[in-house]
Amino acid sequence: MGLPVPAPIDDGDRERVAELLQRACGEGRLTLEEFSVRVGAVWAAETDADLARVAEGLPAQPIVGSSDTVDQILTVFSSTTRRGRWRFRDRTVRANTVFGSTELDLRAVLTSSDVIEITGRTIFGELTVIVPEGVEVDLTGTNAFSSREMRLAPVPRVPGTPEVRIHVTSWFASVTVVSRPPEITR
Structure with missing residues (x-):
């Protein structure tokens, strides 16, 4: 007589737990990175x-x-870095850089939105956006005399994570989106 075999779980059970985690992220109890790891x-x-x-x-x-x-x-004639725990006032943040450097690390951002939007302009400067691995990113906008690069890890999208939409106009600038593995372990 062997041990009882646990009943398989269905997608409804998974969706309920994923919604619980999404609410926790929106309430500031989990970062986007922690949410991504757990929802995976x-x-x-x-x-x-x-x-x-x-x-x-x-x-x-x-x-x-x-x-x-x-x-x-x-950011004008300087550099700005957003790291650690922070939250968007709504689902969109405007990032404008002129003769400077802006880095936005979204791994610890707090959100309950299905979509995160970054809009703005980068003129004679650089914009770097860091996302957790497994987050889908869409990069659009006018690109003149500039470089634009997406360096996302070749991993499947983690279900339940928000899509990151970046729409930036760049003139004589560099726009880079990079994914990094989670720094947390769970």
Whole structure:
């Protein structure tokens, strides 16, 4: 007589846990990177116990420092870096760079949106956007006398992660989008 075989889980169970994680991300209890790692585990789960492990340990309250809200970034003759826990005021952030450098690291951004939009202009400067691996990115906009590069890891999209849409006009500039593996382990 062997051990009982656990019943397989269905997509409805996975979707409920993914929605729980998305709400936690929107409330500031998970970063986009933490959300990506956990939601990837949701879709890889084979049993109820696997799903329970993915959802365990969610902070009950927003993490300290997670209330820094941004809707516009202006960089002129300088450099700006956004890292760590931060949140978009809504789903769009405007990033304008003139004779400077702007780096936006979205791995720890807090959002409950299905789409993250970055719009703006880069003139005689550079814009770098860092996303977690497995996030889909769409890069569009006018590109004159500039370079535009997408360096995304060849991994499948993690279901449930937001799409990142970047629409930037660039003149004599460099626009780079790069994915990096998670720094957290779970």
